Amino acid sequence: MEEAGRAGAARGRDRRWELKPGDLLKHSLPGAVVAVYAALAVLSPRLLESLAQEDSWVEWLTFGFFAAAAAAQLAAAWRRPPAEAWAPAALAAFCLLVAGEELSWGQRLLGFVPPEAFLAGNVQQEANLHNLLQAALKPKWLVVAVLALWGTAAPLALHLAAGRLGRAQGPLRRLAPPEDLVPWSLLGAGLLVAYPVDFTGEYVELLTGCLFFLAAPGRAAASLPRAPLSVLPWLLAAAGWAAVESQARLGSASKNECAALETRALASRVAAGGATERLLDKEHLHKRAFSAVGAGYLRPEVLSVLESVACPGAAPAPLRRRYLVDPWGQPYWIRYQEDPEAGAQVATLYSFGPNRRRDSTDSGDAAGDDILARTSPLDEDGAGPGSGSEDDAVLR
Structure with missing residues (x-):
């Protein structure tokens, strides 16, 4: 019986790596980001740069996917008892932090002058925290750490330790992304380390936002209408783009x-x-x-x-x-x-x-x-x- 139980657990772990109906659609999202990045790097470096400029499409889509991931995780936390809500709540807080940092907390959108600490200590003179650390740690290494630890190490460790974590298995699994997203995390981390062309970091940040969005728990997706949840990142990006464009026409x-x-x-x-x-x-x-x-x-x-x-x-x-x-x-x-x-x-x-x-x-x-x-x-x-x-x- 014990051997049969271990065999069943092993088969369960293996099935988590199998492609399921709908997986092709799921993987098409990070696949599209990588494909566009690779094609533009070879065929049109100028367009690659133009799309990755501040307040252009790559930045707004990155914000959109992290913000949508935060909404999904908040929905999951709301539906769970307090003892189980901490994992999605923590991920929601992280995604909200990244979304805010991506837009410099609305500095360019609202046109405000940051406090002097950011003007003097931030090489980009933006109202965000991650650039204050640039003298000691470049932001790209923060993304590498997220992709290596959250995107790769966590799901692999849970896969190997399945059945041996007891009650901790559920909350920890809600923190980690699905195992089938690990290759995308590895690819993103590798691109950042190699940095083959300028603006690689912006496209990997977008890829990371897609992974957090896809890792949102199924119950979170079920707690919101599926169609609105799926289009939420695109709606947020389009709204941001429209707001920026309107500023030029309504300028003082x-x-x-x-x-x-x-x-x-x-x-x-x-x-x-x-x-x-x-x-x-x-x-x-x-x-x-x-x-x-x-x-x-x-x-x-x-x-x-x-x-x-x-x-x-x-x-x-x-x-x-x-x-x-x-x-x-x-x-x-x-x-x-x-x-x-x-x-x-x-x-x-x-x-x-x-x-x-x-x-x-x-x-x-x-x-x-x-x-x-x-x-x-x-x-x-x-x-x-x-x-x-x-x-x-x-x-x-």
């Missing part, structure tokens, strides 16, 4: 004018000796303006340039100006590269504009609602002709 004229004045002032100061020799020695640089000062590409006096800019109809904003942040709470950027028309290196200072998303091209040409100001060619001293005048920057 005074903020547009202020950003134009500030980018022009920054470009003029860079052209008037604000660029350091370290910048002039580079062929190409694309960086947040505040970070460029910290990295020694721009002189420290650039930080005080915006204090003297008078923006009609705008309230005083000493904090954002001190950290070179635009009126929508986004950092100003500098792009330094050769201008084919001028045949020389120029610097472009720009804001993402009302939609709070980069639209300009790699060549520095204006696109979308980005607000740009470009310096005249810089010489070896970091100055353009007639440096110091307003004519040293050309508004684009």
Whole structure:
């Protein structure tokens, strides 16, 4: 009898690895993410980058899948007795945290300026916690840890220990994803470690969101209408995208004018000796303006340039100006590269504009609602002709 019981348990464990009706549809979701990523990496790297930009489709879908996973786990926790609710509640809290971090807690959507601690200590000047850890631990390793521990080690350990955990088996299994999702977790972790192309991390984060959504317990899915639960991530992503697009049409004229004045002032100061020799020695640089000062590409006096800019109809904003942040709470950027028309290196200072998303091209040409100001060619001293005048920057 004992041997028969062990054999039955072994057959049960093996069946968890068998494909069941509907599995093809389930695996098509992470499969589609990986397929799109691989195809774009080979055929259209620019489109791969464009889709992965902040507030573009990859980010909004990542938010959508984590938010939908949180809703499903909360539904599961609500339907269980308190002694069993902790596992789905913990997963719901984690998914909500990731969803909020993915959108910087609404910073770009709402256009607020983060507290000074985030502006000074976060290289991306965003209102999120994971980038504060970047000096000690890059965010990609946090995702690798989640995929390795939650996505791989936990289901494998439960598979091997089936029948030996007693009452703990149920709650622990509700924490771990199904075993058949392990290959996707391994693939995601491997892609992050190898990082074959830029923006790999954004696509793996989307893959991870899909896995958390697919790992939501069956009772959670049954507690919500199946069709709405299935389309919830897509609805959230579409709503976010629409909100971002509407911001460009409903933008404030005074903020547009202020950003134009500030980018022009920054470009003029860079052209008037604000660029350091370290910048002039580079062929190409694309960086947040505040970070460029910290990295020694721009002189420290650039930080005080915006204090003297008078923006009609705008309230005083000493904090954002001190950290070179635009009126929508986004950092100003500098792009330094050769201008084919001028045949020389120029610097472009720009804001993402009302939609709070980069639209300009790699060549520095204006696109979308980005607000740009470009310096005249810089010489070896970091100055353009007639440096110091307003004519040293050309508004684009």
